[in-house]
Amino acid sequence: MSCGKHELHEYVYVNKIRGGGSVYILTCVRTELSGVEEGLKILEELRSRNGVTMAQVVRDDIVAGVRHVEAAVFHSIEAFTRGSNIAAKPSIELLLRLTGTRQIRDALAIGGITGPCTAWIIAVWTGDTRPLDELKALSARRGLKLRRLDEGRPSPEEIARRLGISRGELEGVQGSLHERVEKIAIMRAALLHIA
Numbered sequence: 001m002s003c004g005k006h007e008l009h010e011y012v013y014v015n016k017i018r019g020g021g022s023v024y025i026l027t028c029v030r031t032e033l034s035g036v037e038e039g040l041k042i043l044e045e046l047r048s049r050n051g052v053t054m055a056q057v058v059r060d061d062i063v064a065g066v067r068h069v070e071a072a073v074f075h076s077i078e079a080f081t082r083g084s085n086i087a088a089k090p091s092i093e094l095l096l097r098l099t100g101t102r103q104i105r106d107a108l109a110i111g112g113i114t115g116p117c118t119a120w121i122i123a124v125w126t127g128d129t130r131p132l133d134e135l136k137a138l139s140a141r142r143g144l145k146l147r148r149l150d151e152g153r154p155s156p157e158e159i160a161r162r163l164g165i166s167r168g169e170l171e172g173v174q175g176s177l178h179e180r181v182e183k184i185a186i187m188r189a190a191l192l193h194i195a
Helices: 036-047 066-082 090-099 104-111 131-142 156-163 167-171 177-194
Strands: 002-008 012-019 022-033 052-059 117-125
Touching: 012 066, 012 131, 022 036, 022 066, 022 131, 036 052, 036 117, 036 131, 052 090, 052 104, 066 090, 066 117, 066 177, 090 104, 090 117, 090 177, 117 131, 156 177, 167 177
Parallel strands: none
Antiparallel strands: 002 012, 012 022, 022 117, 052 117
16 A cells, blocks of 8 residues: 655655555645635645645544545545446545545535634645645645644544444454554445445
């Protein structure tokens, strides 16, 4: 899934993802959004950039960690390669896999931006793009207030509740609560197409 060494900066996560016979660059940032309009404008701008193959903006309380995002990206890419994708567009496939649901309206209800909140901006790049430069430019143009990736995160209980992870599912997995929530979110992303 992941190849090469990832970079975890205070405010940006960058990693190479190998999938579908290609190498992609995954970038994630957390930021404060004023609401739906701002999220849509960011998505529109990202999707218009050369080299962006998928982009998504989601609520902070559905992301179980960067490994969860990596798994959702990888399995979205693989689904399109195999022809087992659920959605017609890669960005929607990513949203479905992040939320662990097969219905777009449910995925939007779970992970969509509905008002002012902390959100993850996820972009997957190909080619010779310079994603860090692109993200810095986007941040400057939009006046985004980036948040550290590891500070002020929702609790594992909040994330499990938002993703609809049951007590029974949590009891069936070993590790800390954070690890269990992340493992279940990753399994859901991987198995969504056979559910």
